[in-house]
Amino acid sequence: MLGSQTPTGISTEEHGTLLTFIIRRIIAGFFIVLGATFIAYILVANAGDPLTNARQLQDPAMRENMIKSLTTSLHLDVNPVARYFLWLRGIGGCFVGACDFGKNIQQGDVTSDLGTYMGTSLKLIFSAIALAIIIGLTVGIVTALKQYSGFDYAVTFLTFLFFSLPVFWVGIVLKDLVAIKFNNFLQAGAVFTTAWIVILALFFGLLAYSVQSAPFLRKLTIAAIVAAVVALLSWYISSTGWLLDPKLGIIVIAILSAAIAAGVTTLTAGLANKKALYSALSTAAVGVALYYPLLSFFHSGMNLWKLLLLLVIAIVVGIAVGYLWGGDDKALNARTGALTALGISIIIFIDRLMRAWYTYSNNPEIGGRPLATASPSTPNLVGDFWIQSLDTLTHLLLPTITLMLISVAGHSRYARASMLEVLNQDYIRTARSKGLTERTVIMRHAFRNALIPITTIIAFDISGLLGGAVVTERVYGWTAMGTLFQNGLQNTDPNPVMAFFLVNAILAVLCNMLADISYAALDPRIRVGS
Amino acid sequence: MSTVPHDHREPGGPVVDETSFEQKEVAGLSQGQIVRRRFRRHKGAMISVVVLILIVILAATSIGWGPIPHWWKWTYSETIPFVDDQSPTLKIWPFSNGFAWGDHPFGSDNEQGRDLFANVMRGTQQTLIVIVILGILATVIGVVIGALAGFYRGWVDSVLMRFTDLVITLPAILITAVLGFVFNASGVFVVAISLGLLSWTGLARLVRGEFLTLREREFVDAAKVAGASDARIIFKHILPNTVGVIVVNVTLLMGGGILSEAALSFLGFGIQYPDISLGSLISLYAGKMSFQPWLFIWPGVMIIVIVLAINFIGDGLRDAFDPRQKRIPKAKDLRRGAPEAATTSDAATA
Numbered sequence: 001m002l003g004s005q006t007p008t009g010i011s012t013e014e015h016g017t018l019l020t021f022i023i024r025r026i027i028a029g030f031f032i033v034l035g036a037t038f039i040a041y042i043l044v045a046n047a048g049d050p051l052t053n054a055r056q057l058q059d060p061a062m063r064e065n066m067i068k069s070l071t072t073s074l075h076l077d078v079n080p081v082a083r084y085f086l087w088l089r090g091i092g093g094c095f096v097g098a099c100d101f102g103k104n105i106q107q108g109d110v111t112s113d114l115g116t117y118m119g120t121s122l123k124l125i126f127s128a129i130a131l132a133i134i135i136g137l138t139v140g141i142v143t144a145l146k147q148y149s150g151f152d153y154a155v156t157f158l159t160f161l162f163f164s165l166p167v168f169w170v171g172i173v174l175k176d177l178v179a180i181k182f183n184n185f186l187q188a189g190a191v192f193t194t195a196w197i198v199i200l201a202l203f204f205g206l207l208a209y210s211v212q213s214a215p216f217l218r219k220l221t222i223a224a225i226v227a228a229v230v231a232l233l234s235w236y237i238s239s240t241g242w243l244l245d246p247k248l249g250i251i252v253i254a255i256l257s258a259a260i261a262a263g264v265t266t267l268t269a270g271l272a273n274k275k276a277l278y279s280a281l282s283t284a285a286v287g288v289a290l291y292y293p294l295l296s297f298f299h300s301g302m303n304l305w306k307l308l309l310l311l312v313i314a315i316v317v318g319i320a321v322g323y324l325w326g327g328d329d330k331a332l333n334a335r336t337g338a339l340t341a342l343g344i345s346i347i348i349f350i351d352r353l354m355r356a357w358y359t360y361s362n363n364p365e366i367g368g369r370p371l372a373t374a375s376p377s378t379p380n381l382v383g384d385f386w387i388q389s390l391d392t393l394t395h396l397l398l399p400t401i402t403l404m405l406i407s408v409a410g411h412s413r414y415a416r417a418s419m420l421e422v423l424n425q426d427y428i429r430t431a432r433s434k435g436l437t438e439r440t441v442i443m444r445h446a447f448r449n450a451l452i453p454i455t456t457i458i459a460f461d462i463s464g465l466l467g468g469a470v471v472t473e474r475v476y477g478w479t480a481m482g483t484l485f486q487n488g489l490q491n492t493d494p495n496p497v498m499a500f501f502l503v504n505a506i507l508a509v510l511c512n513m514l515a516d517i518s519y520a521a522l523d524p525r526i527r528v529g530s
Numbered sequence: 531m532s533t534v535p536h537d538h539r540e541p542g543g544p545v546v547d548e549t550s551f552e553q554k555e556v557a558g559l560s561q562g563q564i565v566r567r568r569f570r571r572h573k574g575a576m577i578s579v580v581v582l583i584l585i586v587i588l589a590a591t592s593i594g595w596g597p598i599p600h601w602w603k604w605t606y607s608e609t610i611p612f613v614d615d616q617s618p619t620l621k622i623w624p625f626s627n628g629f630a631w632g633d634h635p636f637g638s639d640n641e642q643g644r645d646l647f648a649n650v651m652r653g654t655q656q657t658l659i660v661i662v663i664l665g666i667l668a669t670v671i672g673v674v675i676g677a678l679a680g681f682y683r684g685w686v687d688s689v690l691m692r693f694t695d696l697v698i699t700l701p702a703i704l705i706t707a708v709l710g711f712v713f714n715a716s717g718v719f720v721v722a723i724s725l726g727l728l729s730w731t732g733l734a735r736l737v738r739g740e741f742l743t744l745r746e747r748e749f750v751d752a753a754k755v756a757g758a759s760d761a762r763i764i765f766k767h768i769l770p771n772t773v774g775v776i777v778v779n780v781t782l783l784m785g786g787g788i789l790s791e792a793a794l795s796f797l798g799f800g801i802q803y804p805d806i807s808l809g810s811l812i813s814l815y816a817g818k819m820s821f822q823p824w825l826f827i828w829p830g831v832m833i834i835v836i837v838l839a840i841n842f843i844g845d846g847l848r849d850a851f852d853p854r855q856k857r858i859p860k861a862k863d864l865r866r867g868a869p870e871a872a873t874t875s876d877a878a879t880a
Binding site: 028029031032033035036039040043044046047048160161163164165166167168169172173175176180463467470471474475485486489490497501504505508509512 | 698
């Protein structure tokens, strides 16, 4: 909700250091999880008879057998309180590496189900969190800096709209409007109609117009240029069938790399800082030079770990380049180099994924309809690392968008408010009056302080996402944590429900704790100790 | 927050003091008047109030509600005769000439024999019931727990706040399922009560925070010295000062509650057939999106409009109640205010 959560979990008269504070919170959190699982267990035990299905069996002998075996495996013969402690003993096994979440009413093992489902759900939740943070923060900060601009008003309305959207409704609409229509569009040859080109150009032109704060004519000129570029690009994309077999190629990558280098430098050091600019540009040059070697390297047996290793190497190279350029502020150069390296790595990664797109969408399992609307991955899909990655991404795309909309609205709203609050502080005026550049004031003095309250909101938000994930998974037909919970409740099957509940409770308590701790750690004005 | 007046110097113009500009605006008004005036200034909130009132009237009168008679041809439980064209018959000016309801303004569904308008109106009624019950329950529980924790501090605070942490972990879907089974009832009241029992946590934390600061203020000491009981101090002295926070957050909480109710019904745990909620309508017609989109779109649009209106009202209330909020005057207002400010300062010096 809009700003309805403020960190009030820290009382000021508690004495001790941050460490004792953390330890106390961990102990309290442990007991909260214990209490919550107890209440939930008793509730679930009263939510219905797990033997309902077994009692409906026709054959009396089989029925007797089924009831008897279920009674022993679910401990239905002991009372719920004692049953809870039996369940707890199984969970306690997790501390010694032998988890036991009990059996479901089909006599299946809940522990192994939970293992696989948790991976699927967490993938969805974490991609939603990551995207929501990036988009929400960016939008929030930009709207705060351009307060009362057309862009600000438009975004404000959109955040209100996103807040009011039922997740499942959006999911179904996206499935129909985006996935199915986009697939049809691809199958029809990926050609934009003139109307579409005009709409796209107008949209980006308007966007460009509304973000600026400049004299009218200048705004109009820039908007017109943006619209023209978008129109040209979309015409090119349409006429070459680029969307069917997309790739960037070395020239586009070189241009983009230079743009990233310049952009990163503008944000971290300002273009006037030549050493930083050269660090960024030489990092970009290294990236572009390594493009063809990397392509051949990517061919042979890639996996996620090699990819992450490459990313680490790229960042190290960026840092090294920054240090080699020397100057007064080596650390600044290194940061600039590292961020540039990160950006260029992402572009090269995207380019390589694009090169797999054609093979992927023409795979018989995909049949030219790459945007998926059901299940977390295509069954029986054969292909290398890139094909599999694309498959995961096309499946993740729409559920992630569905799930993150509300978070994006919340984060951007909160980031905007927080940034505006900080910009009104006296120390910002001091920073400006001593002659610092606007970039330094915003990036170094305002932005960092604005982030403090946002951390809290993000931590709170994570536990809420698990609830949203249940609905999203249902809409997109994923078999994951949500299915475990929902089917468990519908079939009055206690152990799967409790497995979901335990994960949910731990995540909620953990996020709550993280919110309090991060707040206390980041803002020295909050007193945890004396 | 600084209390130093901010000078806003227009290039070449007179010095305009933003603080005095704002003070001048509210001079001589009571707190209630200031709040009402600020609320009325929020255009989005005012439009939302009108829209919400219209929706309530439409939902209450069209298919009848308790003693209120109905004027619409069908009720939600009636099976309508077969129609050839199931698409909506509603005609509104920009899309066609004039305005007409037709037989089935939101469309109809031959398979289930439903008139969608009557169904959506029934769903809206349920939604309104949920808002009211959830709002009352959450306010009472949240305020009492937050007030006690904040006022007494110490072990009362610890126990109540850890209890709040515990309730945060309980999913509404579980409580709804359990309540439904135990009382053998599934319907709007079960859903509304279970949502109300769970959604007070954020409010309790906020009220506690307010109480923690307000209890240290002089007027509380004064009341204590005068011999007021704890209950009197809590309810007569401190609580009225937290009304703003409570009203704003309960409003926003209601918006969230509608979405939760819809999600529960969508998942099959809330309001179920033969009764109708907007969420269960969406669930029922989810597969029709490609061929008869109106069946799916109307209930969704209804949810969005109601929640959007509530959120805008909440925003308007926040603007109205928040005393810390400094409205930064636009350049236009400042220019308009400038000559007057100049004349008043002249008058003061003279």
